[in-house]
Amino acid sequence: AQEQDMSTNSSSSVIAAFRVFQQELDTKHDKYERLVKISRDVTIESKRTIFLLHRMTNVPDPEDVLNDAEVKLDGVRQKIGQIAEELRGEDIFQFHRAFTPGIQEYVEAVSFLHYIRHRSLISLEEINARLVFMRTEKADAKGSAEGQPLGTQVLTFQVTPSDYLLGVADLTGELMRMCISSVGNGDIDTPFQLSQFLRQIHDGFSYIGNTGPYEVSKKLHTLRQSLGKVEDACYTLRVRGSEIPKHMLADVFSSRTTLIDPEEGVV
Template identity: 85%
Template sequence: MNKREGEGWSRRNAEAAQERDVHANSASPVIAAFKVFQQELDTRHDKHERLVKISRDVTIESKRAIFLLHRVTSVPDAERPPILNEAEGKLEGVRQKIGQIAEELRGEDIFQFHRAFTAGIQEYVEAVSFLHYIRHRGLISLEEINARLVFMKAENPDPKDSAEAAPSGAHVLTFQVTPADYLLGVADLTGELMRLCIGSVGNGDIDTPFQLSQFLRQIHDGFSYIGNTGPYEVSKKLHTLRQSLGKVEDACYALRVRGSEIPKHMLADVFCSRTAHLDTEEGVV
C-alpha cells in the first residue's frame, strides 16, 4: 500500500467513525435534552428581540406625543383642545403597541423579559402623565394608568361577529406597569415640566411657573420618602429631579423679584442665561 492509498484509507475510517458517533449521539438522552434546551433558548431569544423592537416603537411614539404637548405653551387657550386630542390619539396608538407586549408576555414571567421593554414603558408613563398634568394639573396614579391597559384579543376572528359584540374566542389581556417603571417615568416627567416652565415664561405666562414649582416640590418630597431603598435608577434620577426643581424655583425667583422691571418677552432669555450659569457651576456641559 502506497502513501496515497494509506491516506485515503485513514480518511474513510475517520469519516465512518464520525458517522457512527453522530448516530450514537442522536440516540443519547443527554444530546436530546440539550436539543430541547437549545430550542427553548432560541424561542426565548426571539421573543426578547421582538419585545425590544416593540419597546423601541413605544418610545418613539411616546416622545412624539411629548413634543406635540409642548406646543400648548405657544398657542391660545382656545387652540389647546385639538393639540391635546391629537396627543391622546398618539397615546392610544402607543397603548396598542403595549397590547402587543401583553400578547408576547401571555403565559410568561414578566420579570424574565422586563429589561427588554422597561425603557418604552417608562417613556409611555412620562407621556401620559405629562398629558394628565396639562389637563388636570395633577399627577396621574399608577392605578389610572393600568386601568387603560386592558386589551381584547381574538383567537380566531369570525367575520360574522358584529362590531359591538366580542369576537368568538376572544380573551382579555392586561398589562400592569410595575411600580418601579411608574416611579422612573414620573422622575423623567419633571424634566418635561421644567421645559414647560421655560416655554410658559417665554410666552409671558406668570402663573404656570409657580404652579409647577409647587407641584415639583410635592414630587420631590414624595421621592424623599423612598430614599436609597428604591431601585438604583430612581436614586440616580433624583439628581436630575433636584436640578429641574432648582431651575423652576430660579424662574419663580426671577419672576417675583425682577418680573416687574423686565418685559415679558425678555423673561425667558434672562431665565435661560441664569439656568446656563447654574449648569456651569454644577459641572453640567
C-alpha cells in the same frame, strides 16, 4: 473517533434533550428580541407625543393638541398590547429588561398629558387601567371548526412601581421645560403651579430616598436641578413683579394676558 458517531446518533437521549433545550432557548431569545423592537417603537412614539404636547403653548386650540396626543398614545397602547400579547402566560420579569425603556417613556408621556389636563399626578392604577386590551381570540385550533364565532379575551399589562417611578422622574424634566417656556410666553401662573407640583414630587422622591431602585438615585440629581430651575424662574417672576408701579399693574396684566385664559389657554 467513536465520539463522532455518538453525537450524531440522534437516538442518544442526551442529544434529544439538548434539541429540546435548543428549541426552548431560541424561542426565548426570539421573543426577547421581538419585545426589544416593540419597546423601541414605544419609546419613539412616546417621545414624539411629549414633543407634541410642548407644542400646545402657542396654538389657537390646545384641545386639538391634547386630542392628537391622546390618539398618538392610543397607538402606543396598541404597541403595549403587543407586548402584553407576547407576555401572555409568561413571567413578565423574565423579559422585563427588554421593554422597560419603552414603558418608562410611556409613563413619562402619559403622566405629562395627565398633568396638563388635570394638574395632578397620574396614579399607577390609572395608568394600568388604560392598559387593558380586548383580544379577538383565534378560533381554538384543537377540535373546533373554522368560521366559528371568535371569542374575546381580556389581556392586561401591569406597569411596575419601579418603571412608574422612573417615568415620573423623567416627567420632571419635561415639567421644567414647560415651566421655562411658560415664563417666556408671558404666562405667570403656570410656573408657580409647576413649582408647587415639582416640589411635591421632589419631596416624594426624597421621602423614598435610597430605598428605591438604583436607577432612581441616578436620576435624582437631574430632578433636583430641574426643581432648582423652576424655583429660580418663580423667584425671578416674584422679584420683577415687585417693581410694578401699582398704577400700572392693571395695564401690564391686561396687555399681556387678555387673550389667554389662565386656566386653559396657555397650558
